[in-house]
Amino acid sequence: MTTSSTRFILKLSCPDQAGIVHAVTGFLLEQGGNILTSAQHGDADHQRFFMRIEFECAAAQSEQALRERFAPLAQRLQMDWELVAREAKTRVLLLVSKLGHCLNDLLFRVQTGHLAVEIPAIVSNHRDFYQLAASHNIPFHHFPLLNSTPEQKAAQERKIREVIEENQIDLVVLARYMQILSPEMCKYLSGRAINIHHSFLPSFKGARPYHQAHERGVKLIGATAHYVTSDLDEGPIIEQEVARIDHSMPPEQLVAMGRDVECVTLARAIQWHAEHRVLLNGNRTVVFR
Structure with a gap:
């Protein structure tokens, strides 16, 4: 379902490597996003990186459009990821x-x-x-x-x-x-x-x-x-x-x-x-x- 919102949650995991945080936050900046909370963890045993970011945009954005724009970056960094509107209830x-x-x-x-x-x-x-x-x-x-x-x-x-x-x-x-x-x-x-x-x-x-x-x-x-x-x-x-x-x-x-x-x-x-x-x-x- 495609919805418009101003607040979103992005969570992801991928093989650990340099530049992941820079790439993700840079993408959010390009979309006019302002980070509200951010947490990350690197698993040294499995060489895997985990991240959760809650961010807001100045104007309402299409959830589906954000996903489509993020997909190339996610594919390049081999991410398992999810991007959802903050107010959407499970x-x-x-x-x-x-x-x-x-x-x-x-x-x-x-x-x-x-x-x-x-x-x-x-x-x-x-x-x-x-x-x-x-x-x-x-x-x-x-x-x-x-x-x-x-x-x-x-x-x-x-x-x-x-x-x-x-x-x-x-x-x-x-x-x-x-x-x-x-x-x-x-x-x-x-x-x-x-x-x-x-x-x-x-x-x-x-x-x-x-x-x-x-x-x-x-x-x-x-x-x-x-x-x-x-x-x-x-x-x-x-x-x-x-x-x-x-x-x-x-x-x-x-x-x-x-x-x-x-x-x-x-x-x-x-x-x-x-x-x-x-x-x-x-x-x-x-x-x-």
Whole structure:
């Protein structure tokens, strides 16, 4: 979609070499751009450079025209890049199962203006939260999985893809969606799906991580927000948070504390992604906070 704006965000990564900052800022100067914020990082291990710039123009500019003018420079420097209007809101699809704490938290943050995204739809394999969705005037799609046969799972994921495409979804969030996505679905959503894992990864992967933590006598529990990949619970990490615990706390108390941590961690990851602050760096991320 072509829009006109005065404020834009440019994020990029490319092989590290001399003159990248000069070339990019010189381009912005030629377009009448004034830099508002700038952050950069050079990864010496992988010889890769990362940059995020927010800039404004004195007069409204076409987003598409700016992209077309920047493309030759990006090609010359072998960039992976994105240029977007600052005010454009990320369109988020929420996937949820039977635990609704993250879903409820995200809906409240959006409703109160503390998370600047749009939520055009909610998808679930259960009916539990259709009334919550209705209270926020958000369409609720119930796509059940009565059994886990490959055929039924493929059919259900096709329905999810239809919702994504019909609603022009930018980001899919697994807000405690307790289904493993197929490798095909993971590839389709590469770089635009975030999962919240109720554990401080890479420790205690899989089911019942708080009970695993209790059995091991750990002193910290946490949550991890990461991009979804076909490697279960091993995608690039965006954000993590922890809470201190002690020997007197039963697993149920750890679960309750952990849910609060999950909500905060997931909201931060979504916000940073929506503000184009996250750049992929192989199996890691660069996050310009």
